[in-house]
Amino acid sequence: PAAPRGPTATPGSSPQPCSAFPCPASFLIGIDAAGNPCRFTELGNTGHGWRRGTRDRVLIERPSHGALTPADLPIPPESDLNLSVVDVARPAGAVLATESWLRELLVGGEPLLLVTTATMPGLRRLETTLALLADHRNVSSAVVAVLGPRLARWPGQVRHSTGPRTSALEETGRLVAIPCDRRLAVTGPDTAPLPSAVVAAATTALELMPAADLKSPAAPFSARKGSTPR
Template identity: 40%
Template sequence: MHVTDTKPSLEELRLAYRAACRGDFRQEPDPDAGPGPGQGRVWEPDERVVPVVGCHGGAGASTTALAIATAAGRAVRVVEAGAATTSGFCAASTAELGVTDSGWTLGQRAPQVRLERSADLPLVPQDVPVPDPAPAGTTLSVLDVTWEPTALYCATSSWLSRAVFESDRPVLVTTATLPGMRHLEAVMALLSPQAVPVIVVRGRTHRRGRWAPPVEQTLSPAVRESRQDGHLVTMPADPTLAVRGLDTEPLPAALVAAGSQILHLLGAGDPKENR
């Protein structure tokens, strides 16, 4: 008796997972349901885009995105692609600039950082509208993704999903905890083999820049390799910021320094490199 090897490939597993997330096995798509404002549309910005992905809730992705923008020291915008009710930037602008026709609430923070957050309540990534063109002189857009990574991974028709999973240098944010590292490893498994992420770990380090022993002992080979190659940045946990959230006060210097380190790893410190 001949037995055929039917072990699926990794790409086949990815496609099957996305189909399951979409519910393709349950029912036919509703032909009367219109596409979301971001579904099937392409975002083609002129500036460099840095997607920042929180590997789990409360990882600190919004703070990391703002730290990157602040450290750039030039005209930068932060695009927060989540719901208005969950925005991390609702109190972070020093000046509110109104709402655009396409559904983005605009704010300004200091002279060079522009904040754009959704004015609506998107239920799925496909509902997030495509960002407006950046203001003249903007060379960098930091994309605060906000969505749970596996939900985003299934949203193949969304401009937001493509911005993350077609990026060769996404920024992945997690915490120096056992659950945080498990979530990080799961998100890294969703990336394309060509992607070289910058990993940001928020938390207190111990001796020699290492984390608590239980965390160190459970690091995956991929995370260890990223740290060895210099693609990992430690973001200190600020207790004051943890209580009050992002507001109009300047970010602590240690967070801005971490943002500068991330920019250096991305090769985004020089505006000439953003094209």
């Protein structure tokens, strides 16, 4: 996810109010699908192509209608919250291929958190994504959350799947292992407290990310194309 106005946060664990913008092609993936729907408070349409709801202290804004391509996503509204998270929820290649605010956010140098798994396919996809993004932006400050065991406990096959860009991030301490939790794997995040080990790992990732200052995730794009919804 690219994160304007600050680094990323986990729904239900944020120390401060924050907003999240899931941008999936389907409503069934990404932040929008996390957790038990009964724990989600629906606030209704914003009138600008987004539906708004809350989960704990997280304001979640998701598209009112399906968006098959990034260009189909409506311009996000401005926010006065100190932290916004955009869940890209699409392959980087698909985002880069289409002119949209999501593409400009991804290539514009805003704080970037990539998420993968500690598996051979996961690390190969990570290296491919880093190489693709490196043609458009500096990826040396990206943070990678890796779901799985501590890096020192990776199996040899997984370790050998690490590419040069991934290794460079590891050398600067920008790979963060996120421990697997059986309950979360089944239920997803909800209003129950997150496991302390998960919170500690997420805090580490948060502290590694630089801050930004955008009123909207689409601010650079809106400056060229027109005003941002309020």
